[in-house]
Amino acid sequence: MAIRNVRGPPAMTLPLFPPDDNALLEERLRALFRSWIDYRSLSTSRLRTERPLKEESAIVYQEMWHAFAAYCAQRKLDVTTIEAADIQTFLMLRESGRASAKPRVCIKGSDLSPRYAWRLLTLIDRITRFHAEREGVAPNRAATELLQRSEYRYANASHRDPLPEFCTDAQAKRLIAYLTEIRHAESPQGPMSWKEVRDRTAVGLMLGAGLTPGDVRAMTLEGIAIEGGRRAGLPWKLALPGNGNAPARETPVAEWAGRRLAVWLSVRENHHIKGELVFPSTLGGKTWSHTGCYESCKTVLEGAGLGNDSGGVFKLRHTFALRQLAKGRTEAEVARWLGLLDLSSMARYRRVMPRPIDVA
Structure with missing residues (x-):
């Protein structure tokens, strides 16, 4: 919970x-x-x-x-x-x-x-x-x-009600470029550690699938749907457990975020990480703590140049919601993907929809 x-x-x-x-x-x-x-x-x-x-x-x-x-x-x-x-x-x-x-x-x-x-x-x-x-x-x-x-x-x-904070088009593109960056051994910073790949993937799913930090920490491997998607071998849908306040739900994954998740699953397998949690805090499979997850995701945003922007990590989830609404998805669909039981919670998104929303 x-x-x-x-x-x-x-x-x-x-x-x-x-x-x-x-x-x-x-x-x-x-x-x-x-x-x-x-x-x-x-x-x-x-x-x-x-x-x-x-x-x-x-x-x-x-x-x-x-x-x-x-x-x-x-x-x-x-x-x-x-x-x-x-x-x-x-x-x-x-x-x-x-x-x-x-x-x-x-x-x-x-x-x-x-x-x-x-x-x-x-x-x-x-x-x-x-x-x-x-x-x-x-x-x-x-x-x-x-x-x-x-x-x-x-x-x-x-x-x-305060308007939801969300990423501008430029912010989203900059963040996605940072999240999907691939570093090799010859790069100045050296190859990414498994935790760096984990952290960027977690942030990617907040922006590309509308996940909360709690969802990221609780998600299990069996909840990742790979078969049946438009791109062979790419995760395209996530099944998330209920958290005691929101029901169990499914949510789509943006293609770029699916590619990032596929990379993380490969890294996870190569490091023989134990347990069923998609994003554990240790190689032994220990649950990622709230503080650890928050600080790690905050570091990712800072690395992408978004550390001083308001809204924190939850602005990524709001951006996902606005992107889906801009694509013509119904409020009922988006609310279900976000795990919202009360449709009235979607009203605040209507108040910013006239603004241009374009997230890759």
Whole structure:
């Protein structure tokens, strides 16, 4: 399941009053977040507020909560003593850039997005309610009160959803050229290591098949379809397992990405890599960790000259979706390939479709 990536130690009960040690308080607040994530991961509810979180959401929420936890620890605040004014101060610090660990999402220039504020308030509200129910105490209503204010209450309206980040035509072509590069022994950098080939192939499938980092880490060899494609011997379709939040699905693979995957499978075989995972972290077949996968893919983007662009690795998945829609695929088809259960999630792509989309 995707949310396993942010799990940690067993639940830790927060004290009614914060300890003197700021680092200890911050760790306890982080542990509360991990307990909430674990609680959600085991949920069988269909309610959006209770079901397991998608990997992308869990990562963003973790980043938001960690920044808030550091702020609370500096001021000796815990989930029972935080007040609305404290949360507003945190938001102002984020906007001014004086708070540590600025968010990666929903920020344009120096302005704090209303949607980011709404997401943070909602996160605080849900975690404080979770803590109150677990400890049998009255919930802290500071975030609840702020959510009733008009500037936050309507911040999550659909017309305010941030537009998806995606690669321009030039960016995509540059990245594809970098991903499909072949280095020989006589090249200045020498031949690629098996991990370099793995990393570039993984990024290639994010752009050429719409995979998430979680998909990359969970994909198995039996899910690669080679027979029946237009090009003999080239992978053309992937079968991906469900992750507890999205259903099992199949997705097509761009021809260039299929060629890159074929190269990786040959390298994988030549190095006698064990196990059934397509992209393990070791020759012995160990699962690629979330952090290891993220850092490796980030390095690939930096090597292609895209390291400073916004959107991260998920912009590759958005580019895949837009490419398919531009080709005339229906929203239902693309949503199925992406593993999206809610078709309304495709609305944000319609808002950028008038822009030229051309990905090789």
